[in-house]
Amino acid sequence: MNAFAGDELRMKPTEEQTMLRDSAAKYLAEGYSFADREAQIQAGEPFSRPHWAVFADMGWLAMPFPESLDGLGFGASETALLCEELGRALVREPYLETVLLAGGMLQRGGAAEHVSRIMAGEVQAALAVTEPEKQFSLDTVSLSAKPDGEGFILDGEKTVVRNGAVADLFIVLARTAEAGADGSGVTAFLVHRDDPGLVVQGYPTYDDRCAADLRLEQLQVDASRILGEAGRAETLLAPTLRHAVVGMVAESLGCMQALLDDTLEYTRQRKQFGQPLATFQALRHRMTDMFMQLELTRSLLQVTVSQVDQDSDRADTYVAAVKAKSIAAGRFIAQSAIQLHGGIATTNDLRVGHYFKRLAALESALGGRDAHIQRYAQLTGIAKND
Amino acid sequence: MRPAATGVLQMEYEAFREEVRDFLRQELTEELRRAGSMMTSVFAEFNATMAWHCKLHARGWVAPDWPAEHGGTGWDINQFHIFQEECKLAGAPSVLPMGIQMLGPMLIRYGTEAQKAHYLPRILSGEDIWCQGYSEPGAGSDLASLQTSAQRDGDDYIVNGSKIWTSYAHHSNMIFCLVRTSREGKPQQGISFLLIDMATPGITVDPITGLDRSVEQCQVFFEDVRVPVANLVGGENEGWAVAKYLLEFERGGQNYSIDLKKQAARIRRQAEGEQGSDGLPVLSSAVFQARLAELEIDMLALEATELRIKGAVEAGGNPGALSSLVKVAGTELSQKFNQLGLDAVGEQAIPFQPDALDPSAEAPFRGPDYALTAMAEYINNRASTIYGGTAEIQREIIAKHVLSI
Secondary structure, eight states: OOOOTHHHHSOOOOHHHHHHHHHHHHHHHHHOOHHHHHHHHHTTOSSOHHHHHHHHHTTGGGTTSOGGGTSOOOOHHHHHHHHHHHHHTTOOSOIIIIIIIIHHHHHHTTOHHHHHHHHTTOOOEEEEOOOTTBOSOSTTOOOEEEEETTEEEEEEEEEEEETTTTOSEEEEEEEOSOOOTTSOSEEEEEEETTSTTEEEEEEEBTTSOEEEEEEEEEEEEOGGGEESSTTBHHHHHHHHHHHHHHHHHHHHHHHHHHHHHHHHHHHHHOEETTEEGGGOHHHHHHHHHHHHHHHHHHHHHHHHHHHHHTTOTTHHHHHHHHHHHHHHHHHHHHHHHHHHHOGGGGBTTSHHHHHHHHHHHHHTTTSOHHHHHHHHHHHTTSSOOO | OOOOOOHHHHHHHHHHHHHHHHHHHHHOOHHHHHHHHTOOSSOOOHHHHHHHHHHHHHHTOSSTTSOGGGTOOOOOHHHHHHHHHHHHHHTOOOOOHIIIIIIHHHHHHHOOHHHHHHHHHHHHHTSSOEEEEOOBTTBSSSGGGOOOEEEEETTEEEEEEEEESOTTGGGOSEEEEEEEOOOSSSGGGGEEEEEEETTSTTEEEEEEEBTTSOEEEEEEEEEEEEEEGGGEESSTTOHHHHHHHHHHHHHHSSOHHHHHHHHHHHHHHHHHHSBOTTSSBGGGOHHHHHHHHHHHHHHHHHHHHHHHHHHHHHTTOOOTTHHHHHHHHHHHHHHHHHHHHHHHHGGGGOBOOGGGGOTTTOOOOOSOGGGTTHHHHHHHGGGGGTTTSOHHHHHHHIIIIISOO
């Protein structure tokens, strides 16, 4: 392991945060092995229910929810600490999808009873935004929702809904009005897996998780299924995304840290030309660059976390920045880790390649590189909004 | 770009291009085209690859750059380029490089008359499928430290050891190997080059599962494997020169720019099909346009460099250390294209559908076809800066042998 100077750069966590991080790290180090994970994948299990039950017992599933809902009331700082550990241990259980994304929408949309079930580990959930041949964006949502008495009839498709293959609950975004300049016009609906008219086509994903394509055929929902206010999904989505992106970047950071650690360890041991790989200057510089990119991303995440927790005006700018930065850093670090390991990292047997795949799959979640760069440019006035 | 061809010559090239297109129209079936367009590494699906190999062989075009006396075509550099370009752009699968591109030219240069007479026709016909036994678990970048031993015993060598990253060993009936025949002097001085029949007792093949969960690589084990001394290529302990000559063809013999053109065309199609977060096609985004244009410019520079090198080879040289330049530039650029391809298709890259990538299965798949290979290409192509000598080793070769530093 590397006891590098980066430790000194880190913000001092509170006692509670330290406990949380240490207990997560300890449990995952002892109870979450790469070999078991691979055996479950081979057996076709989309995630481990026993692990999920432990996550509930540890309180992880209740962390981001307010105490008024019997949650732990933690902020982005704490979820980031947990997600970093989940990333480092290559956890494939859908914390991001069920708890931060779908759970975040349910909580903000006033669906307390479903939040309770998520906290208890009883249900899996998924947020369905993206539609075929479109990238993630609220603006391009076009799934139709036609008023029908007190309720609506939903009709259309969603694609690559992460965790969708196992989700019991879906938060489906549908267009109920023309897009307003304030982002209004989209409504968030709660759809149950067994609702008549819902067709779920599930499949595995490259990061050994699952997703689904949804087809909603004349699916009837009553008004109780509307989360928050009709036509105002953006008021739920914006704060949910801020917290979820923070969690996602923290998870990426955990992956990057593991990749750097593994690469340092491997190049110290592996000898070619009679000496450890770690003595070759070209490789030393590459690993130094990996370390620098990791710590730069970590710093930006820390500032972003506090901006989000303070609900600052600049939070969205930082969120866009840190997502773009983590994609660039993640690519460089993951690609370098494979390059420096050589052929052995292109096999299924080493965990290096699995971190690589997880980072690649996370890139496009909640909007990709170019989308976040463009968003940053708009929020900072580099690009003029017209 | 290409050497200027004017007048009569220009017309001849156009006629030649038509001839190639006619051949492709007749022989490149829909299934073969699918196999070519679904390649996610340097290899196409095996059965389709060999079916295409046989069709090319029947036409006399399977090894176009071999000397005509050994079954090549006698084409000039422009014809060769036109042929490769048309095949790629039409979506033809690649031919396995180990026999045609690597071993063949090496045997032509270093093989005995008997070896040439026996092996070259069998490479051309596809009767022999070759794999390459170079790397070992302990000898990757430091290839010369290889330990697989061959001990002389009468008219045989007895081979013991193991080779790794042996592409397609599980499909091959023959393997060419670097083996240690002496431990005297510098490590390079005790290496010999052996041709080994995979059916010989004592050989076992372990497939290695890749990151996309498919098998291309293997580890091959040798336990007291008897190989006739007649299967030595070059002299005993003189295998290093043979190996290096072959590596130059492995690295430089490829036309990376043609593959890159195919990649660029695919990315345009992906970026036209997919809408960005602003609701417009990804290709209409200024950020994306600039990235693609920049990569295409690098692609043109690489193409021009490849043609310069091919010109030198045609004039009688071998690619030498410049093959390292092409290999580093080509593979690293290709990886950047893969990255851009991922950005183009967004979340459509993440569904894992291995059955849909098997051209013979005709399995239904979900999502747009333009996104099907994006993630597998991104993953599998990471190996390209590792195999055939890592990018780091190639840079050392350029520093040493081109820059003399």
